[in-house]
Amino acid sequence: MNDKMKTFDDLQVRRGELAAGYIGLLNAQPGRPLAMFAPRRVGKTFFLDHDLAPAAVEAGLLPVYADLWIQKANPLEAINHALEEALDDVNVPSSRVGRIGRTPVKKLGLIGASVDLGDAPARRPLPAPPQLRLDALVVRLAQAARKPVLLMLDEVQTLGDLTGGDSVVAALRAVLHKRRDILKSVFTGSSQEGLARMLSTAGAPMYQFAQLLDFPVLGDDYLRQLADHFATVHPGKSLALDDLRRLYLRIGSKPGLLKDVVKAMSAEGTTDVDLGVKHFLVTQEGIWAALLQPFEAFDRAVLLAIAKGLPPMGKETLDALASAQPGQPTVAKVRAASDRLRRAGLVTKAVGGPILIEDPLLAEYLQGDGRGLRLS
Numbered sequence: 001m002n003d004k005m006k007t008f009d010d011l012q013v014r015r016g017e018l019a020a021g022y023i024g025l026l027n028a029q030p031g032r033p034l035a036m037f038a039p040r041r042v043g044k045t046f047f048l049d050h051d052l053a054p055a056a057v058e059a060g061l062l063p064v065y066a067d068l069w070i071q072k073a074n075p076l077e078a079i080n081h082a083l084e085e086a087l088d089d090v091n092v093p094s095s096r097v098g099r100i101g102r103t104p105v106k107k108l109g110l111i112g113a114s115v116d117l118g119d120a121p122a123r124r125p126l127p128a129p130p131q132l133r134l135d136a137l138v139v140r141l142a143q144a145a146r147k148p149v150l151l152m153l154d155e156v157q158t159l160g161d162l163t164g165g166d167s168v169v170a171a172l173r174a175v176l177h178k179r180r181d182i183l184k185s186v187f188t189g190s191s192q193e194g195l196a197r198m199l200s201t202a203g204a205p206m207y208q209f210a211q212l213l214d215f216p217v218l219g220d221d222y223l224r225q226l227a228d229h230f231a232t233v234h235p236g237k238s239l240a241l242d243d244l245r246r247l248y249l250r251i252g253s254k255p256g257l258l259k260d261v262v263k264a265m266s267a268e269g270t271t272d273v274d275l276g277v278k279h280f281l282v283t284q285e286g287i288w289a290a291l292l293q294p295f296e297a298f299d300r301a302v303l304l305a306i307a308k309g310l311p312p313m314g315k316e317t318l319d320a321l322a323s324a325q326p327g328q329p330t331v332a333k334v335r336a337a338s339d340r341l342r343r344a345g346l347v348t349k350a351v352g353g354p355i356l357i358e359d360p361l362l363a364e365y366l367q368g369d370g371r372g373l374r375l376s
């Protein structure tokens, strides 16, 4: 691509070596899934898509992706659907020529109007119960593709929050074990606590069964690309790498967020990172307001308490919350509120650690005067 036509959105860090390392781990431990953990928006999905899937293909595997966060209500169906789609792709190549090549052609009309593609190969229908269907689909897909399947399950901690989530985990675990010759799996999770909860719902063995990995965040490579591109767009101006790094850490090592701030700086032609963040926060205000709007005043007050670093169940917090709702707030109400905030991805908790605002910029904003958000 011509450098001049490039935009900030085209900048990419590819991590082929990391991906190849993960494939190596999978191959060395048949039946044992990898569970990569990292906070939201640091690049897990991007990595699955751009690095791990190609590395899997390279290694002779068929990658299949399912996002359990988007399909919260029905995770097993979501996985089965992804496998079915993959099976369709293998069985029905998109071009007509491919089709003709695959099934015996019974009759070819001279004018081409009556091309009969022959009978689709008859097969027993797939079993209806989702657990059995999962197993049958894996087998069929691996047979049809003539290669093992790599099942990539994104945001798998969602299962830990779901009623009946443990039976999904149990089904997955059983299939992963039974089909270890033809099935490999990688999980991602953006909540360390959620991932641990999800893995332990299936009992201790699942904990040992999956290998937990800390997924590494992007480093200076990406910062350099941003600075280089900034310099191309603004000849004579340059972003100091140290400033960028400071900002990157401040926002929780989230490359997309960093890019957005740098884009805003680029639009204003400023190289002052602090000014850039200040302006960016103003544009974010409306987005956050919309995000928080559906929550009750009480939940928003709990969010504010968390942002201010108050232990949410502490007496000081309960006293402060008393003003946000009639009657004395109870620990149970606060817990329910922080659960709602957690499920919405607004707050997060590390195992044994404190509960925190997921987005460090939102935290900063709430710790300030929180203009315009009217939290209570």
Ligand SMILES: Nc1ncnc2c1ncn2[C@@H]1O[C@H](COP(=O)(O)OP(=O)(O)O)[C@@H](O)[C@H]1O
Pocket (backbone or CB within 6 Å): 011, 012, 013, 014, 038, 039, 040, 041, 042, 043, 044, 045, 046, 047, 190, 218, 222, 254, 255, 256, 257, 259
């Ligand atoms: N390797 C990368 N190179 C460039 N940008 C990236 C890379 N990884 C992530 N990003 C940016 O960060 C954003 C969030 O990444 P994503 O993979 O969706 O995070 P996660 O899945 O961890 O929540 C992406 O939309 C993209 O803009």
Ligand SMILES: [Mg+2]
Pocket (backbone or CB within 6 Å): 041, 044, 045, 046, 154
């Ligand atoms: Mg993701």
